[in-house]
Structures are given as structure tokens and as C-alpha cells.
Amino acid sequence: MTAAATLRAIDLFCGPGGLTQGLKQARFEVVGGVEQEPIACETYSRNHPEVRLWQGDIRDLDPARVREELALEPGELHLLAGCPPCQGFSSLRTRNGKRAVDDGRNDLVMQMASWAAEFRPRAILMENVPALARDHRMEILVTALEELGYPARSAYRIVDAQEYGVPQRRRRLVLIAVRDDVIPIAEKPYPRQTVRDAIGDLPIPGSSGDRLHDLPERRSQKVRDIISRIPHDGGSRKELGEDQLECHKRLDGFYDIYGRMAWNKPAPTITSGCSNPSKGRFLHPEQDRAISLREAAILQSFPKKYWFSLRRGKEAAALMIGNALPPKLVEAHATVVREYLEQHAGV
Known part of the structure; x- marks a missing residue:
């Protein structure tokens, strides 16, 4: 792969664009995004005007249509990234994990598998709150990804954003899944920021x-x-x-x-x-x-x-x-994906 080659990514659940900003800092070209909230879409488009943004409920959007409009064949997308809404999993909403919350947004995590099935990306990056690791939907998601050829069962762990140059204590679940292989989560040589x-x-x-x-x-x-x-x-x-x-x-x-x-x-x-x-x-x-x-x-x-x-x-x-997702945290893990794809995936 040449230094000028382009790695394309899609950002599901864009919010105001923290994930996209981090992907860009890791030298991905974000070609598409999905977001429902109008004010988040306004913010996103102001900062990332070149990205094709679909505004609306992702459950009403056919990923096949998005793929066709982006002129991508299955397997041509390098990275599918997303942070499904996580309020239903948060420790405050669940009284520090002592009871479950029946929040319809929790099921949106399965959109990662649905879009992966359509796009067949080289890699998947998902971030969320740590409580998702204890939720039964995580097991369902991991199983679905593995059936698609992404060994995901050992591909996620909980990290702290302060270990990746973010000036804040913030624990996050990070999943990095690649087709037919396993790669490590980003190491932590980043200096702490105060x-x-x-x-x-x-x-x-x-x-x-x-x-x-x-x-x-x-x-x-x-x-x-x-x-x-x-x-x-x-x-x-x-x-x-x-x-x-x-x-x-x-x-x-x-x-x-x-x-x-x-x-x-x-x-x-x-x-x-x-x-x-x-x-x-x-x-x-x-x-x-x-x-x-x-x-x-x-x-x-x-x-x-x-x-x-x-x-x-x-x-x-x-x-x-x-x-929002901290862009520097995203950048650290997206860089791991980029380096893997450059070295091993023939892109």
C-alpha cells in the first residue's frame, strides 16, 4: 500500500462528530455517516461538510441503499465505526449496575452487525460504556459478528481515556474486530494530560x-x-x-x-x-x-x-x-486499525 492510499470509513451514530474527528486524525477518509438528532446533524455537517450524512433513525435506513449510493461493493469499505446510543446501559441509569433498564435504544447495538453484513468491511471499531460488556446484547452482537467472519469474542476490553492522551478520566468499552484475524487494542504510550x-x-x-x-x-x-x-x-x-x-x-x-x-x-x-x-x-x-x-x-x-x-x-x-466520543481516544484505536490494514490486509 502506498502512503497516499485512501482508507474509507463510515461513522454510524455520528452525534456531533467526535468519532469522525478521531478517524480523520488517524488518516481515514470518512465517506458516510448516520445521525438522527437535528442539532447533532447541524454540528456534524458544519465541521465535516464533505461527509455524506444520512439524517434519520438508522432503523429506517437500508444499509444496502447507503452502500449503493456510496458506490461501494461489499468488502471495499475499510472501516465500519460506531457508538450506538448508550444511555440505557449507563451506570447512573442502572443504579450502578444493580438493575437492568429496558431502553429501546439498547437494541441499536445490533445495527453494527446488520451494517457489517451488508458492507463486509475489513475492520469494525465500536466504542460504548463499560456496562455494555455485562449486557446480554453484547453476547448476541459478538456471536453475530463471529458468524460474519470477525473473531470478536476476544476483541474488546474496557479502557480509560486518560491513558490515551485525553485530559479526563473516562472508562470506555472498545471493540476492534477484523476479518479472519485478531488485533490488539491500542497500547498506552500516550503521556497523561491534565x-x-x-x-x-x-x-x-x-x-x-x-x-x-x-x-x-x-x-x-x-x-x-x-x-x-x-x-x-x-x-x-x-x-x-x-x-x-x-x-x-x-x-x-x-x-x-x-x-x-x-x-x-x-x-x-x-x-x-x-x-x-x-x-x-x-x-x-x-x-x-x-x-x-x-x-x-x-x-x-x-x-x-x-x-x-x-x-x-x-x-x-x-x-x-x-x-460525544473523545477524538483522541478514537484516534489511538483507529491508528491501530490503519497500521494493521496497511501491513496485513493488502489495501
């Missing part, structure tokens, strides 16, 4: 010229006073003792609520509540505010100028950012 490495050079929000960074906060004076008294650089509301909000004094667990990030550590997992200190340890290490949406996106390892739609407001944008 909150300071990621956002330490950003200006104070308000007049940066970046709307995602400058969005104002709306909090009561009482809450602002509480935030101002939380110690800098990793401080916790617990350190306020009786000066906590009354609702926090009665709260058993969720100790990161109204906590500050620490400069010299990775951030906690960035969630859809990342702009709200009542949802986790999302206060800036030293400024008396929650992290901005731009800071949240950078902690997810998005490029600093990546565009997110604010058409539906701050919470909708935070939801996109928190649910």
Missing part, C-alpha cells in the same frame, strides 16, 4: 470572542457565595461543613457535586451536566464558576475551534459535548 495542559491557557470567559466559551452563567447570589468559598484546585463542598447548602447537608453520596477540578490531574468524566456544578465536579480549578462549554469540549479532546450549535441553548450543547 486540566492545566488542556485549558490552563484559556482567557477568562466573557470577552474571548468564542461564544461557546463566553456564555454567561445564571446562578443565585447564595450559590455564587457558596462557590466562592470552595477551596481552589480540587476543593470540595464537604470542606465547607455547615456552610453547605441545606440540600447538600442531607445528601448521601455524589460527593463530587460542587467540587472543583484539580489543575494537575485529569478532569473527571465530562457528562451532559458538565456546565452545571450540581451535576458533578465541574467547577473551574480557581475561577468561581463552572467550566465553560468550550473548556468541556477541550477536555473531551475536541480541537479548540470545533463548532457546536447553540441553536437550542446551553443545555442542548452540553448534552452533545458530554455524550
